Each structure stands twice: as structure tokens, then as C-alpha cells.
Amino acid sequence: MxxxxxxxxxxxxxxxxxxxxxxxxxxxxxxxxxQDREFAIIDAKGRFVNGKNNAKVHLLRSSWDEAANTVSLQIQGQAEKRTFHLEQEGKELQAWLSDFFGFPVQITRNSLTGxxxxxxxxxxxxxxxxxxxxxxxxxxxxxxxxxxxxxxxxxxxxxxxxxxxxxxxxxxxxxxxxxxxxxxxxxxxxxxxxxxxxxxxxxxxxxxxxxxxxxxxxxxxxxxxxxxxxxxxxxxxxxxxxxxxxxxxxxxxxxxxxxxxxxxxxx
Structure with a gap:
């Protein structure tokens, strides 16, 4: 067995x-x-923006580069891909995500508990x-x-x-x-x-x-x-x-x- x-x-x-x-x-x-769920997307009221409450999440493709500390995002079905450094380009990342969702969002981080x-x-x-x-x-x-x-x-x-x-x-x-x-x-x-x-x-x-x-x-x-x-x-x-x-x-x-x-x- x-x-x-x-x-x-x-x-x-x-x-x-x-x-x-x-x-x-x-x-x-x-x-x-x-690194599991180390970062999260939240709205202006501090609520998670996730698949439970926003189906648009499913259209986001993401790839992670740990060594470079970057995330690349792409909208399903579109050719354009944007890469953001998680520490140096946090504001740009948040602006891109806000534009995608159609309302202001932020990226929050918790390295201790996720x-x-x-x-x-x-x-x-x-x-x-x-x-x-x-x-x-x-x-x-x-x-x-x-x-x-x-x-x-x-x-x-x-x-x-x-x-x-x-x-x-x-x-x-x-x-x-x-x-x-x-x-x-x-x-x-x-x-x-x-x-x-x-x-x-x-x-x-x-x-x-x-x-x-x-x-x-x-x-x-x-x-x-x-x-x-x-x-x-x-x-x-x-x-x-x-x-x-x-x-x-x-x-x-x-x-x-x-x-x-x-x-x-x-x-």
C-alpha cells in the first residue's frame, strides 16, 4: 500500500x-x-476585495517573482502585462488595481500571520x-x-x-x-x-x-x-x-x- x-x-x-x-x-x-496570503487587497472601508464579494477578481492574472520582490498583473484575455515592485511601486500598483475595480483600493501586508x-x-x-x-x-x-x-x-x-x-x-x-x-x-x-x-x-x-x-x-x-x-x-x-x-x-x-x-x- x-x-x-x-x-x-x-x-x-x-x-x-x-x-x-x-x-x-x-x-x-x-x-x-x-508568504501565503501575505498581501491583501482592501477597499476604503478596510474590507477584503476578494472572489466572495467581487467576481472581477477572477479576471486578474498574477505572477510572483520572490527574488525580485515584484508582482506582474494582467487582465484575462488582454495582452498587456504590468509589473510592479511591491515596495518601490506600491502607489502605482494600488492605482492600477483601483482603475481595474472601479473604486479605490489599497494593498495591505502582514508578514507574521498573513x-x-x-x-x-x-x-x-x-x-x-x-x-x-x-x-x-x-x-x-x-x-x-x-x-x-x-x-x-x-x-x-x-x-x-x-x-x-x-x-x-x-x-x-x-x-x-x-x-x-x-x-x-x-x-x-x-x-x-x-x-x-x-x-x-x-x-x-x-x-x-x-x-x-x-x-x-x-x-x-x-x-x-x-x-x-x-x-x-x-x-x-x-x-x-x-x-x-x-x-x-x-x-x-x-x-x-x-x-x-x-x-x-x-x-
Whole structure:
């Protein structure tokens, strides 16, 4: 039997924009992955400008150059690409984004914690490759790669059957401790999905009846051993985690073996 292993690591340097696939990632003291959601776009009232509240986000293509400390932006379907230095050209970047969205926005940064959706389970989100493949098969016309872009998980597990990651959560107030390489993580709960997976990752076009089909198929394929009490509805997929402060500075690597350890009461 194949041993579960870390097959993919994805970080999102600017919250809600495109992923960067990396071969390793360092764990911060907050439990987040270094550079993941380190930057965010906010409006004049300090609210995130993201795919949940603005479908235009899907039209933004971004590429990240860590060494040069730049981000390149391009509007889907257009040839022009603009590159901005994140420290030296921040005002120009904000002006370009404001023009794109049609209202004033700013770029904000938090290198210590990033900007996670879940402040309690602020660690990386986990899903298996087989799950991504299975969920893609529910929707004609959606490829595996496109489904991966819609689900936006941080860590992808190989060598396991679909929905294997559902073993990484237990009862309310409990955590499932598991290890990826040298890094200890705690599984918290199945992730509640938002409107983002219902839309094409690059155009924002909605897929008809996506949520209805998802709910039906998720219910039908839920493994018998899963703790179904954690599903007040079935629009949940992937696992939210937190990472103990003791793991700060440790590094996740592609190929790291994954081991389930124990279920414990949440501290």
C-alpha cells in the first residue's frame, strides 16, 4: 500500500489572486505558511476585495517573482502585462488595481500571520489529489486542474483514496494531530465552501447548479467512517488546520510522508 505523501504545496502571495506552486514552505509562528496570503487587497472601508464579494477578481492574472520582490498583473484575455515592485511601486500598483475595480483600493501586508479566512484554524488547508479528481468528475467540462484552481487548498496529499483527508477532523472541541515530514499539524474541521468554487477561476462565469450537484454528490460519496456530525450541510470540502507554535521555522517539502497520530481535546 502506498504511503500518504505531500504531493503539492500552493501559496497565494496576494489573497484571492493566483496560486504559486512551490517545492517547500516554511511554517510561521502563527501557523500560516510563509508568504501565503501575505498581501491583501482592501477597499476604503478596510474590507477584503476578494472572489466572495467581487467576481472581477477572477479576471486578474498574477505572477510572483520572490527574488525580485515584484508582482506582474494582467487582465484575462488582454495582452498587456504590468509589473510592479511591491515596495518601490506600491502607489502605482494600488492605482492600477483601483482603475481595474472601479473604486479605490489599497494593498495591505502582514508578514507574521498573513490574512487567513479562519482566524482559529489559521494553518494550511489540506485536500487529497484523489478528492480533487473525484469532485472534478461530478461536473462535465471542469478539468482536474480547473477544480484545483477553484478549491484553492494549500497542501495536496498523494497516495490516498478520495476523501482520505476527512479522517483529519473529529468531534467539536477535538483536534486530529498528524505529521507531514517533521511538521506537526492539527486538523480542526471540514472547510465550509463559499461562492468561489461555483465560478470559473479565470473568467468568473458561474457553473449552473454547481452547489446543488456538489451537495448531492458529497452526501452520496461521504465515506461511512466519516464523523458526519461535523456536516451541518454538505457544502464542505478540504480540512482546516492549525499548527502549534512549536513548529515555527520548520519546513514542509514535496514528498514528505504523512502520518496520522492521535485525537486530542482542543487546547
Amino acid at each position: 502506498q504511503v500518504p505523501y505531500l504531493a503539492g504545496i500552493f501559496i497565494y502571495p496576494i489573497k484571492s489572486l493566483d496560486a504559486v506552486s512551490v517545492t517547500q514552505a516554511t511554517v510561521l509562528a502563527s501557523g500560516a505558511l510563509e 490574512f487567513p479566512d479562519d482566524l482559529i484554524a489559521s494553518g494550511p488547508t489540506v485536500i487529497s489529489t484523489a478528492t480533487v479528481e473525484t469532485v472534478a468528475s461530478w461536473f462535465p467540462g471542469i478539468s482536474v486542474d480547473e477544480m484545483r484552481l477553484r478549491l484553492r487548498a494549500n497542501l495536496e496529499i498523494g497516495g490516498v483514496p478520495p476523501f482520505w483527508e476527512d479522517r483529519l477532523f473529529a468531534n467539536v472541541e477535538e483536534v486530529v494531530r498528524f505529521q507531514i515530514g517533521e511538521v506537526l499539524l492539527e486538523g480542526i474541521n471540514p472547510c465550509q465552501r463559499c461562492i468561489v468554487p461555483t465560478r470559473h477561476s479565470r473568467t468568473g462565469e458561474s457553473y449552473a447548479n454547481f452547489q446543488k450537484v456538489f451537495l448531492q454528490k458529497r452526501r452520496e460519496t461521504l465515506p461511512s467512517w466519516v464523523n458526519s456530525s461535523r456536516f451541518n450541510h454538505f457544502y464542505r470540502l478540504s480540512v482546516n488546520t492549525k499548527v502549534p507554535r512549536s513548529e515555527a521555522g520548520k519546513i514542509l517539502h514535496i514528498g514528505d510522508e504523512i502520518k496520522c497520530l492521535s485525537t486530542e481535546h482542543m487546547s
